[in-house]
Amino acid sequence: MDATGSPETTPMIRLSGVGKRYADGTVAVHDLDLEVGRGETLVLVGPSGCGKSTTLKMINRLIEPTTGTIEIDGRDVTGVDPVQLRRGIGYVIQQVGLFPHQKVVDNVMTVPVLVGTSRSQARSRAEELLAMVGLEPDVHGPRYPHQLSGGQRQRVGVARALAADPPLLLMDEPFGAVDPVVRVRLQEEFRELAQRLGTTVVMVTHDIDEAVRMGDRVAVFAEGGRLAQVGTPLDLLARPADDAVARFVGSETGLRRLSVVPLRREDLEPLDGVTGGQLGAAIDLDSTLEDALAAMLREDRAMIGVRDGVAFVGVLTPAGVHRALRAALAE
Numbered sequence: 002m003d004a005t006g007s008p009e010t011t012p013m014i015r016l017s018g019v020g021k022r023y024a025d026g027t028v029a030v031h032d033l034d035l036e037v038g039r040g041e042t043l044v045l046v047g048p049s050g051c052g053k054s055t056t057l058k059m060i061n062r063l064i065e066p067t068t069g070t071i072e073i074d075g076r077d078v079t080g081v082d083p084v085q086l087r088r089g090i091g092y093v094i095q096q097v098g099l100f101p102h103q104k105v106v107d108n109v110m111t112v113p114v115l116v117g118t119s120r121s122q123a124r125s126r127a128e129e130l131l132a133m134v135g136l137e138p139d140v141h142g143p144r145y146p147h148q149l150s151g152g153q154r155q156r157v158g159v160a161r162a163l164a165a166d167p168p169l170l171l172m173d174e175p176f177g178a179v180d181p182v183v184r185v186r187l188q189e190e191f192r193e194l195a196q197r198l199g200t201t202v203v204m205v206t207h208d209i210d211e212a213v214r215m216g217d218r219v220a221v222f223a224e225g226g227r228l229a230q231v232g233t234p235l236d237l238l239a240r241p242a243d244d245a246v247a248r249f250v251g252s253e254t255g256l257r258r259l260s261v262v263p264l265r266r267e268d269l270e271p272l273d274g275v276t277g278g279q280l281g282a283a284i285d286l287d288s289t290l291e292d293a294l295a296a297m298l299r300e301d302r303a304m305i306g307v308r309d310g311v312a313f314v315g316v317l318t319p320a321g322v323h324r325a326l327r328a329a330l331a332e
């Protein structure tokens with residue numbers, strides 16, 4: 002049993018036979034079975050109009066399914082008052098809906114203050130989260146939402162959702178308007194924070210790179226609201242279930258795999274005889290192969306030092322990258 006009294010094995014979300022047919026006859030989602038584990042990040046991807054947003058909105062009952070059941074924490078959501086239900090679920094959408102007459106920092110503080118956190122505590126947490134999403138608390142905090150760019154407003158939306166510390170967070174294209182460079186950093190920081198807080202996240206995107214970077218698992222939807230495949234990023238890239246998934250994950254799969262395969266100690270060469278000059282900069286053992294190759298290119302060296310905390314544990318060469326990649330694919 003966990004702290005909530007639910008067995009650890011109960012998934013956070015369970016969709017069974019869920020379907021949605023809109024009043025005009027459009028079938029947006031077809032017979033969907035899907036589970037999301039506690040603390041897991043599940044990313045929904047797929048072409049436009051394949052039912053991703055509809056699925057997300059059925060989880061917090063902004064849309065009611067026409068068939069099937071949805072359970073959160075083992076409870077059928079149809080038995081829960083929708084307002085009550087949404088109070089426990091964070092929701093971030095592309096058009097964030099910030100309060101226009103409140104300063105940015107006050108927007109982020111709203112929920113914590115509502116639930117009784119002291120203003121000073123809520124403010125310092127809000128400032129921390131603003132910094133986390135790449136905004137300057139002193140510069141952007143005192144502004145009003147209309148004084149920010151679209152991408153900056155989106156980041157405030159993400160900070161506001163995280164401030165409420167919901168056990169479950171639903172996000173629909175949360176980084177859609179954020180420029181590519183900031184976006185990658187934000188994805189990484191968000192992922193780290195969600196892992197640290199143990200937040201369960203279901204996120205919609207149509208950016209496959211974002212999906213493989215952020216998801217513990219990725220669900221690929223196909224036309225007609227059908228689930229084509231669900232699996233780890235590496236499953237999808239290495240073993241697409243059908244041609245539609247293969248097309249969707251694209252021709253760059255080899256390169257994408259690098260971004261989802263972690264370094265392993267056994268792929269490192271010993272440090273013996275390597276001088277500091279040959280080594281250049283070092284990367285952390287929890288980096289991906291993509292990070293490792295990027296560092297080699299940046300340093301213009303054919304090997305890179307690898308650290309575990311403060312200790313150097315070996316060097317990685319392109320041959321080691323190759324071994325790690327082959328091992329991951331063979332698993």
Ligand SMILES: Nc1ncnc2c1ncn2[C@@H]1O[C@H](COP(=O)(O)OP(=O)(O)OP(=O)(O)O)[C@@H](O)[C@H]1O
Binds near residue numbers: 024025049053055056
């Ligand atoms: N209120 C509605 N009435 C009728 N059809 C709808 C309604 N809302 C959505 N649809 C249709 O349902 C299908 C799924 O829409 P949904 O928004 O879930 O797709 P999506 O995968 O999130 O798309 P996108 O990536 O473009 O946001 C689409 O064909 C859409 O036109």
